[in-house]
Amino acid sequence: MTERRTDPIRPTDEDARGLARGLIDAARHAALGVIDPETGAPMVTRIALVPGPDGVPLSLVSSLSAHTAALAANPACSLLVGEPGPRGDPLTHPRLTLQARAEPADKAALKAHVLGLQPKATLYYDFGDFSLVRFVPVAGHLNGGFGKAYRLSPADLVP
Template structure:
């Protein structure tokens, strides 16, 4: 059987980078700390100044507790276009580590992407979370699958 994974090249890296840069939301997968079961939620997302995805997350949410207990997580980025088979549109799965980001230093950057977040950005129960990619899987459409490593995400 032929390996369906192509060698990672500059085009694959550029496509992954463009998906991260364009993403304004993602599906976040975490492990429930009480049960160990997987859990998925939708989060707002912006690329950080260094290209690493950021999200403003309420500390009251279940996924914040899950990330505190186990910071390894996964993000699914990329949405189907308005026409055609959804499986033909590119998507990127990031396996990442979640850490706290400097909320005050990144305020203007985050709000430049989500101006309406100004209503709640400064609430004390919100924290800015950074998702540093450890590795990823890029599906650029049928027959375009790539494994990515942390260096592949460097800007």
């Protein structure tokens, strides 16, 4: 008897796009995955995050941090957004993994936007070691809850 495997990935639809965009819009922090340039090993850290005016995620990063050096060496990265709810299994709550490319953003031009969404960043926004980074989506992997997996294109991820 031949076992039949079915693809667990659902066709991307407007509900999936809306959920993914909603997770990006609501995110005020994310797990950032980079490759350590010294060891070649993956490294994950938590960063503050806001959606940019164009829907592309933004973060202030310090040149003193290991993840900033890693992004300078290799701008390919990954972000995980989405929080478990207050009850139930955390794996049943929606989350989005973004594969992205880190690019410099105009820190001065986006100051009011970023601080409007992350007011606590006022304390360090103008420090010289901080720069603003855009995480331009390359691909997305949405887990909308049990049995709700989707692959998303860059066009699916930003309005």
